[in-house]
Structure formats: structure tokens, C-alpha cells
Amino acid sequence: MQANSDELHIQTQAQLGELYEALDSGTFKQVKRMLNGLSPVEIAHLLESSPPPSRRALWRLVDKEKEGDILQELPDDIQAQFLRRMDAQEVAHITEGMDADDVADILQQLPDRVIKEVLKAMGEQDRQRIETVLSYDEDTAGGMMDTDTITVRPRFTLDVVLRYLRRHDELPASTDNLIVVNRKDEFLGLLPLSKLLTTDPSITVREVMSTDAEPIDAQLPDTEVANLFERNDWVSAPVVDEDGKVVGRITIDDVVDVIREDADHSLMSMAGLDEEEDTFAPVMRTTPRRAIWLGVNLITAITASAVISIFQDTIDKVVALAVLMPIVASMGGVAGSQTLTVVIRGMALSQVGRHNLGYLLSKEATVGLINGFIWALVMGGIAAYWFQDINLAIIIAAAMVINLLTAATMGALLPVLLRAMKIDPALAGSVALTTVTDVVGFFAFLGLATYFYA
Amino acid sequence: MQANSDELHIQTQAQLGELYEALDSGTFKQVKRMLNGLSPVEIAHLLESSPPPSRRALWRLVDKEKEGDILQELPDDIQAQFLRRMDAQEVAHITEGMDADDVADILQQLPDRVIKEVLKAMGEQDRQRIETVLSYDEDTAGGMMDTDTITVRPRFTLDVVLRYLRRHDELPASTDNLIVVNRKDEFLGLLPLSKLLTTDPSITVREVMSTDAEPIDAQLPDTEVANLFERNDWVSAPVVDEDGKVVGRITIDDVVDVIREDADHSLMSMAGLDEEEDTFAPVMRTTPRRAIWLGVNLITAITASAVISIFQDTIDKVVALAVLMPIVASMGGVAGSQTLTVVIRGMALSQVGRHNLGYLLSKEATVGLINGFIWALVMGGIAAYWFQDINLAIIIAAAMVINLLTAATMGALLPVLLRAMKIDPALAGSVALTTVTDVVGFFAFLGLATYFYA
Numbered sequence: 001m002q003a004n005s006d007e008l009h010i011q012t013q014a015q016l017g018e019l020y021e022a023l024d025s026g027t028f029k030q031v032k033r034m035l036n037g038l039s040p041v042e043i044a045h046l047l048e049s050s051p052p053p054s055r056r057a058l059w060r061l062v063d064k065e066k067e068g069d070i071l072q073e074l075p076d077d078i079q080a081q082f083l084r085r086m087d088a089q090e091v092a093h094i095t096e097g098m099d100a101d102d103v104a105d106i107l108q109q110l111p112d113r114v115i116k117e118v119l120k121a122m123g124e125q126d127r128q129r130i131e132t133v134l135s136y137d138e139d140t141a142g143g144m145m146d147t148d149t150i151t152v153r154p155r156f157t158l159d160v161v162l163r164y165l166r167r168h169d170e171l172p173a174s175t176d177n178l179i180v181v182n183r184k185d186e187f188l189g190l191l192p193l194s195k196l197l198t199t200d201p202s203i204t205v206r207e208v209m210s211t212d213a214e215p216i217d218a219q220l221p222d223t224e225v226a227n228l229f230e231r232n233d234w235v236s237a238p239v240v241d242e243d244g245k246v247v248g249r250i251t252i253d254d255v256v257d258v259i260r261e262d263a264d265h266s267l268m269s270m271a272g273l274d275e276e277e278d279t280f281a282p283v284m285r286t287t288p289r290r291a292i293w294l295g296v297n298l299i300t301a302i303t304a305s306a307v308i309s310i311f312q313d314t315i316d317k318v319v320a321l322a323v324l325m326p327i328v329a330s331m332g333g334v335a336g337s338q339t340l341t342v343v344i345r346g347m348a349l350s351q352v353g354r355h356n357l358g359y360l361l362s363k364e365a366t367v368g369l370i371n372g373f374i375w376a377l378v379m380g381g382i383a384a385y386w387f388q389d390i391n392l393a394i395i396i397a398a399a400m401v402i403n404l405l406t407a408a409t410m411g412a413l414l415p416v417l418l419r420a421m422k423i424d425p426a427l428a429g430s431v432a433l434t435t436v437t438d439v440v441g442f443f444a445f446l447g448l449a450t451y452f453y454a
Numbered sequence: 455m456q457a458n459s460d461e462l463h464i465q466t467q468a469q470l471g472e473l474y475e476a477l478d479s480g481t482f483k484q485v486k487r488m489l490n491g492l493s494p495v496e497i498a499h500l501l502e503s504s505p506p507p508s509r510r511a512l513w514r515l516v517d518k519e520k521e522g523d524i525l526q527e528l529p530d531d532i533q534a535q536f537l538r539r540m541d542a543q544e545v546a547h548i549t550e551g552m553d554a555d556d557v558a559d560i561l562q563q564l565p566d567r568v569i570k571e572v573l574k575a576m577g578e579q580d581r582q583r584i585e586t587v588l589s590y591d592e593d594t595a596g597g598m599m600d601t602d603t604i605t606v607r608p609r610f611t612l613d614v615v616l617r618y619l620r621r622h623d624e625l626p627a628s629t630d631n632l633i634v635v636n637r638k639d640e641f642l643g644l645l646p647l648s649k650l651l652t653t654d655p656s657i658t659v660r661e662v663m664s665t666d667a668e669p670i671d672a673q674l675p676d677t678e679v680a681n682l683f684e685r686n687d688w689v690s691a692p693v694v695d696e697d698g699k700v701v702g703r704i705t706i707d708d709v710v711d712v713i714r715e716d717a718d719h720s721l722m723s724m725a726g727l728d729e730e731e732d733t734f735a736p737v738m739r740t741t742p743r744r745a746i747w748l749g750v751n752l753i754t755a756i757t758a759s760a761v762i763s764i765f766q767d768t769i770d771k772v773v774a775l776a777v778l779m780p781i782v783a784s785m786g787g788v789a790g791s792q793t794l795t796v797v798i799r800g801m802a803l804s805q806v807g808r809h810n811l812g813y814l815l816s817k818e819a820t821v822g823l824i825n826g827f828i829w830a831l832v833m834g835g836i837a838a839y840w841f842q843d844i845n846l847a848i849i850i851a852a853a854m855v856i857n858l859l860t861a862a863t864m865g866a867l868l869p870v871l872l873r874a875m876k877i878d879p880a881l882a883g884s885v886a887l888t889t890v891t892d893v894v895g896f897f898a899f900l901g902l903a904t905y906f907y908a
Binding site: 224279283293297305308354371 | 462463466467470471474493495496499502503504505616619620622623624625627628629630647648649650651652653654678681683684685686687689706707710713714717718720721722724725726727731733734736737740741744745747748749751752754755756758759762763766769770773774775776777778779780781783784785788789791792794795796797799800801803804805806807808809810813814817820821824825828829832833836888892
């Protein structure tokens with residue numbers, strides 16, 4: 001991502017510079033004008049990129065009628081911060097006219113009691129739309145759908161459909177298909193706008209509608225929705241409830257958000273972080289979250305130390321062992337984390353499973369073994385020269401081969417085992433692997449040394 | 455991502471199971487029928503999920519006319535493997551009728567000499583389209599665009615446009631706008647299909663076209679194109695050359711690929727891997743790539759060992775130091791990598807820069823310091839109890855505070871420094887940080903011990 005958006009970066013920082021300067025010098029009128037001259041997406045990005053104090057100051061200067069549009073572009077964490085200062089009336093007001101799925105996302109940051117109040121403060125029609133979306137889990141197709149669908153009946157001619165559309169002021173965003181339903185609102189097929197525009201208008205909907213795409217079940221997890229969109233290059237897709245009734249429509253822009261979060265999940269989890277983590281979260285919120293992860297790692301580190309302590313006498317005899325000992329563990333850690341990362345990504349892409357795990361395992365083990373030998377030779381040579389001790393060279397070389405082979409094997413096996421135990425491999429994989437490579441690394445190196453020198 | 459696509463995972467593994475079984479039992483006819491009953495995207499996913507030998511066997515059974523569609527769904531690495539076995543005629547044949555950007559992607563896997571031959575073997579019209587795309591860098595807007603645009607003139611009435619469209623058999627995929635150009639093909643604005651369908655047909659294009667969206671410059675990097683699409687919820691966007699002439703059109707499906715690769719880049723780079731890495735690449739291809747990363751890490755590890763060797767005499771006196779020494783380095787490594795990951799993601803999202811780095815740095819340093827104190831207390835207590843030595847407890851506690859503070863500070867600073875030096879922080883950040891946390895960890899712990907015990 002390093003090349004990502006140099007231009008956007010420069011632009012963001014220039015805008016922040018101007019805004020902070022104006023804030024500092026107290027020229028709020030100017031800040032207000034500058035800020036509200038930007039699009040909601042741009043304002044959201046500036047808020048995300050600001051430390052909490054400036055964030056609050058900027059938010060107060062945002063035009064009331066823009067608040068809703070900005071709010072829906074912000075990550076959950078920051079949404080919650082701003083919502084906490086609003087009452088139900090205000091929330092109902094700023095979410096007016098927004099897509100149902102976006103309103104539902106915002107409401108889900110609030111306590112149940114407040115959600116009820118906000119719904120009560122809404123118009124009847126809005127309330128119904130949003131209650132439909134809220135009735136599904138946030139991470140399902142139902143939770144990410146809009147309710148603004150345009151449906152047509154199969155017996156109409158295209159000419160009738162064209163005249164019907166002309167009665168609208170505009171079509172819902174990202175409409176590439178009209179949804180064909182029967183009188184019970186059950187899904188029958190899709191009428192692509194491109195078909196509507198290129199076909200003889202006297203033909204009926206039934207004759208041109210496409211029936212090969214299945215509608216999405218409202219209960220389908222959002223990651224599978226994203227998979228379907230990616231595999232089929234969809235722009236929008238209809239959502240049906242358990243009775244096959246069309247209840248809404250998912251559009252690609254919401255799918256892109258899922259793809260982005262999904263891809264961020266592995267990266268952030270491998271460091272024990274949440275993918276929604278606010279980069280500029282205040283110290284008091286960040287510290288406890290990080291502390292837990294450090295605590296887990298301390299147990300790993302103490303386990304490794306306990307292994308070393310078994311061999312205190314040997315180290316006492318040959319102090320060079322203490323000098324070289326971290327190298328074996330470190331190389332194992334790196335080799336293991338490479339395999340782990342490849343396998344975790346392979347699992348995220350649904351590539352790795354029962355029928356190819358065998359190949360993957362033997363491949364990674366072979367790579368680990370070959371690289372073990374290569375770097376064992378190099379490191380053995382260095383150790384022999386450094387400490388003028390051929391035994392030490394043989395010991396570190398052998399320990400390195402053992403640890404790199406173990407690391408590669410466990411790097412491939414651990415995520416699969418963790419998944420079978422319903423534990424997130426991205427979260428638990430790296431700690432588990434470090435424990436293995438440290439313990440095996442120290443044990444192999446110091447154990448061999450004890451055998452040689454005892 | 456762990457919850458990702460359980461269903462897809464199960465389906466993939468079931469299909470692989472059936473296919474491999476049929477391959478093993480030599481019933482190729484059955485494999486052929488099963489395989490070719492799937493969509494190109496599904497076949498591509500099965501090929502990606504297969505070890506190279508099964509991959510080649512399956513590929514040979516794929517219907518000739520499907521090869522092109524499957525090929526364009528595969529990552530670069532695997533595309534190249536299959537293309538190596540084809541001659542120019544075959545490549546020209548299977549890419550017939552494909553989008554220009556997809557053909558260009560495929561051709562870029564071939565040597566220049568072969569590209570020329572393939573282009574020569576194509577029809578005149580195809581050749582021109584593809585040469586246009588090939589004239590731009592793969593990672594720019596020009597390299598990811600299609601050339602199949604529908605353009606209209608501003609003076610036409612919508613009725614004329616509607617009749618013009620009806621002369622087409624279908625519209626290009628993901629067409630949500632027609633592009634309005636003057637007689638020199640220069641971009642003037644967009645005519646959304648939704649406007650076309652909801653507006654009185656006697657009105658002219660000029661009156662309803664939208665002119666607020668800027669077209670994309672063909673030289674714009676693909677990551678910035680993705681940013682524009684994400685920020686504006688676009689489905690497609692026109693691309694213009696340096697003279698403002700419309701040369702093509704980018705669609706959301708190609709943008710989603712960029713977003714996915716972009717997000718994968720940080721994850722894979724932090725383990726020294728390429729985001730295009732083939733999960734099942736053969737040993738001989740994987741080993742050298744991994745070896746280089748291990749070599750870089752060996753230098754880091756030896757540097758840390760060199761620091762330890764300075765304090766050999768102290769370790770010789772107090773062997774408990776050798777036992778506890780890895781804990782300080784390890785905790786620093788974990789604290790640092792948490793900060794590093796947050797900052798690298800923040801940079802990828804264009805959030806972090808000159809105007810908020812100060813806040814971020816002081817925040818991360820404070821978190822590091824507080825967590826340093828918390829775990830120093832815990833570890834100090836453990837060390838005092840374990841070795842019955844209060845000095846050792848004080849030494850490890852102090853070293854831990856120093857190392858966690860350093861780790862957090864450097865975790866925030868390093869990626870910014872690396873970027874300023876035009877080095878990819880995702881790739882170099884973790885190695886650079888480990889070097890710092892190891893060196894400082896060992897130096898602080900053993901240095902303090904030398905001071906106390908000497």
C-alpha cells in the first residue's frame with residue numbers, strides 16, 4: 001500500500017494544516033466555511049485523521065444538515081463517540097432520507113433504549129424500512145441491504161416499464177437491474193437496464209428477464225455476499241427472505257466496505273488489534289486493549305525462559321550459548337510467520353482445506369528444510385569463525401535445521417487446527433507459533449549443547 | 455477473515471475432493487464433464503486451490519473456448535505458468551472478445567517478442583484496442599480501463615439517444631452512464647442511464663448531463679483510482695488522455711481487484727511476501743524468495759547477538775540473566791509491532807502525516823510507557839520470586855519500561871521515516887523494528903545488570 005494515494009495524502013495533510021491553524025488562531029468562521037465547502041466523504045476522512053480534541057472541535061463546526069451524511073462514512077468507533085452526545089430527536093433528524101442500511105449501522109452504536117426512542121421519533125415509513133433492516137444481524141445480507149427497490153411484473157411490456165420509470169424523479173443509486181416479482185412479491189428474475197434499453201419495447205418483461213442469477217438469502221453472512229459479488233461482477237443484487245419474498249437490494253458500494261474490512265481483519269488480528277481500531281483513539285481507550293495482548297505474550301516469553309532455565313548449567317559452562325541462543329529462535333519465528341501468513345491468506349480466500357493441506361504441508365516443510373540447511377551452513381560458518389569452536393558451529397546448524405522445519409510445519413498446521421477449534425487463526429496464530437518456535441528453538445540449541453558439552 | 459465463506463470453503467473442498475478422486479481413478483471423461491459444468495470463476499478458484507500437478511491435469515481438461523475466461527480470473531503467477539505452454543496463435547485465439555484491459559493483463563505476462571506475435575495474429579480492431587491499453591503502465595488508470603465506451607453528443611435529444619441505444623444488441627458490462635463528448639471526442643459530461651430513463655425524451659443531452667464529476671486521467675495510479683471510486687461510490691468512470699480525449703472507461707469490478715490487492719499488500723509485505731504469491735507455488739519457486747527474507751533477518755539476529763556478546767562477562771557471573779534476557783526483547787517486539795501495524799494501516803488509509811504525527815507519537819509513547827510500567831511490575835514480581843533476587847527484579851522492570859517506550863516510539867516513527875526515504879514501510883518496517891527492539895532490549899537489560907553486578 002505504500003504507493004497508495006500520495007496525492008490524497010498530500011491533500012489531506014494540507015487541509016488538516018489549514019484547518020488546525022485556523023482553529024488555533026480562533027478564526028472559527030473561516031474554519032466553518034472551509035470545512036463545509038468539502039464533501040461529506042472528505043469531511044469524514046479529515047475527522048478520522050484528527051486527534052480526538054481537534055476531531056470534536058471540527059465536528060461542532062459542521063453544518064447540521066451534513067451531520068448524517070458524514071456520520072455514515074465514519075468507522076463504528078468514531079460514530080459512537082459523536083452519537084453519545086446526541087438525543088433521540090437529533091439522531092432521528094439527521095438520519096432522515098438516508099439509506100436504511102446506513103441508518104441501521106448508525107443505530108446499532110446506540111443502547112437499545114435509545115434505538116427505540118429514535119425509531120419512535122421517525123416518520124412511519126422510515127421506521128418500517130429501518131425496522132426491516134434492524135431485524136437482521138448486522139453482518140448478514142439483511143443487515144447490509146437497502147429497501148429502495150424497483151420491482152416490475154413479468155406480464156408488462158417494456159414500453160409499460162419505460163413509462164412507469166418515467167414517473168420517477170430518479171432511480172435508486174446503483175440501479176442496474178429492475179427486480180421482477182409476482183403478485184406475492186416473490187422473486188422471479190432480473191430485468192437489466194441495458195436489456196430494457198436495447199430491446200424492442202413491445203416485448204414483455206417475461207421474455208427478456210434473466211433468471212440465471214439466484215437472489216441472495218437475507219441470512220447469508222456478509223463475507224459470502226462479498227464473495228458472490230466478486231465472483232459474478234455484480235453491481236447490485238436482490239435480497240429475499242425465507243419465503244422467497246424480495247425484501248431489499250444490496251449495492252456494490254456496501255460490498256466494497258465489507259471487502260476492505262475483511263482484508264484488514266487478517267493484518268490487524270495478527271498484531272492482536274481490531275480492524276475497526278481508531279488510529280487516533282485516546283490513550284485511555286488504547287492502553288487496556290494493548291495490555292491484554294502484551295499479557296498473553298508475556299506468558300509465551302516466560303514459557304521460553306523456563307526452557308532456557310533447564311539448561312542454566314550448560315550456559316554457565318559455555319557462555320557463548322547465551323550469545324547465539326536468540327538467533328535460532330528468531331530465524332524459526334520468521335520462517336514460521338511467512339508460512340503462517342501465506343496459509344492464513346489462503347484460508348481467507350477459501351483455497352486451503354482437506355484436499356490440498358497435504359501438499360501444502362509437505363511443500364512448506366520442504367521449503368523450511370532447504371532454507372534451514374542453507375542458513376545453517378551460513379550461520380555455522382559464522383559461529384565457527386566467531387567463537388573458534390567447531391562444536392558450537394555444528395550445534396547451531398543442527399538446531400537451526402530442526403527449528404526451521406518445525407516452524408514451517410507448524411506455520412501450516414496451526415491455522416488449520418485453530419480453525420477446527422473455532423478459534424480465529426489470524427488472532428491466535430502468531431502467538432501460538434511464537435511459543436512453538438521459541439520453545440523448540442531454545443530446546444534444540446541448548447539441548448544439543450548439553451549433549452555435546454556435558 | 456476467519457468467518458469468511460465457510461460455505462464457499464466447504465463447496466470448494468467438496469468439488470476438489472470429487473475432481474481429485476476422479477483424476478486418480480483415471481475417469482477423465484467424468485472430470486471433464488464436472489469441470490466444464492462450472493463457471494469460469496469457479497474453475498479459476500479450483501485451479502488456484504490446487505497443487506501444481508493437479509492444476510496442470512485439470513487445465514488440460516478445460517474446454518478450449520473457456521480458457522480465456524478462466525485465465526483472466528487467475529492471479530498473474532498462475533496465468534504465466536499456463537501461458538508459457540501456448541504459442542502466439544493460441545493466445546490470440548483465446549483472448550478474442552475479452553475486455554481490452556484483461557487481454558493487456560494477460561499479455562503482460564509474456565516476453566515482448568511473444569506479445570508482438572500475438573498482436574500480429576489478432577484482428578485489426580482488437581489489436582488497436584489492446585495497443586491503446588498496453589501503451590499505459592499496468593498500474594495506472596490507462597492500464598485498467600476498457601475501451602468499449604458508448605459516447606453521445608450534447609445536442610441530441612434523449613429520444614435520439616434511446617433510439618441509438620436500441621440499435622445495440624447489448625450495452626457494455628456495468629454501464630451506468632453514457633459519456634458525453636464533443637466532435638473531437640473531448641469529455642463534456644455524463645448522462646446517467648437513470649436520468650435517461652426518468653426524464654422527458656424531448657429534452658437534449660446537454661440539459662440533463664451531469665458535469666460535476668471529473669474524468670480520470672489515464673496516468674493516475676490504480677490505488678488513487680480505487681480511492682476515487684470508494685469515495686464517490688462510482689460504478690464506472692470515464693478515462694481521458696492528456697488532451698482530454700475520452701480513451702476508455704473503468705468499471706467497479708476491476709477496482710475491487712485493486713482494493714483487494716492493496717489491502718493484501720500490507721499483510722503479505724510485513725512477512726516479506728508478495729501479495730500475488732501463489733499459495734501452492736512449487737518448492738523451487740518459493741524457496742529462493744523466502745531465503746532472501748531469512749537472510750535479512752539473520753543480519754538482524756546477529757546484530758542482537760553482537761550486543762549480547764559485549765556483556766558475556768556479566769552473564770558468566772549471573773546466569774539468570776541469560777534466562778530472562780529474551781523476555782525484554784520479546785515484549786518490546788510485540789508492543790512495537792502493534793504500533794507499527796496501526797501506523798502502517800493509518801498510512802495506507804492516508805490518515806497519518808505531518809499534522810497529526812505529533813499526537814500519534816505522544817499517544818503511542820504514553821501507551822507504551824503505561825503498559826511498560828504495568829508489565830514491568832508483573833515481571834519484576836515474577837523475577838523476584840523465581841530467582842529470589844530483588845536486584846534482578848529491578849533490572850528487568852527498568853529494562854522493560856525502557857524497551858516498551860522505545861518500541862512504541864519507533865513503531866510510530868519508523869514507517870514515517872521509511873516512507874520519507876521512499877522505502878515501503880510494510881516491507882521494511884518489521885525487520886527494522888525488530889532490530890531496534892532486540893538491540894535496545896538486550897542492551898538495556900544487560901547494561902543495567904552490568905552496572906548493578908559489576
